[in-house]
Amino acid sequence: MDPYCASPRDRYRLEPAEAVLDDPARYEREVLRPPADAIARNGGDIRVHLYDFPCSFGTERIDDSVRVMLYGHGKRGTDGPILAFERRDSTPCWEYFAGQPDRMLGLADSDPTPEPRRSKDITVRRYA
Incomplete structure (x- = not known):
């Protein structure tokens, strides 16, 4: 999720306080930047994309495996x-x-x- 969009605030209302990385710069520094830097150094074929809408689960797909983390009230995805x-x-x-x-x-x-996402101002972008 894009740390600078409004949707993380919705998710943080559900998660416990210790799960909240409510400072977007901290999230980028501690969560997004380290793997992006490692990928850039090692020339890997991993891409990270950011989105700006709320979700009820997180999905990670690596090769032929998918992990799904469910978000619930008072619980982190993990x-x-x-x-x-x-x-x-x-x-x-x-x-x-x-x-x-x-x-x-x-x-x-x-x-x-594409519509209807454009009218709703929903975006997905590659994190560089």
Whole structure:
């Protein structure tokens, strides 16, 4: 989630105080910048994209695995259940959660942002 957009404030209302990185500069410095710097140094093929709308779960897709962290009231995403799905299992859950990052990348790669997202001022951008 883009640390400078309004949506993190919505999420922080749900999470416990110790989970809140409410300073956008701190979040960028401590969470976003270290992996971005490592990728730049090592020439890796990992991309980080930021979005500016609230979510109820976080999805990480690496190769043929997807991890899903659920956000709930008074819980961090990592304090709730973490669901893991593998491509080889080819379940409806795999298809749904693996497709979420692809959908986000489609929004990031589209120029201009398609409707109705453009009218709602929803953006997804690559973190550089």
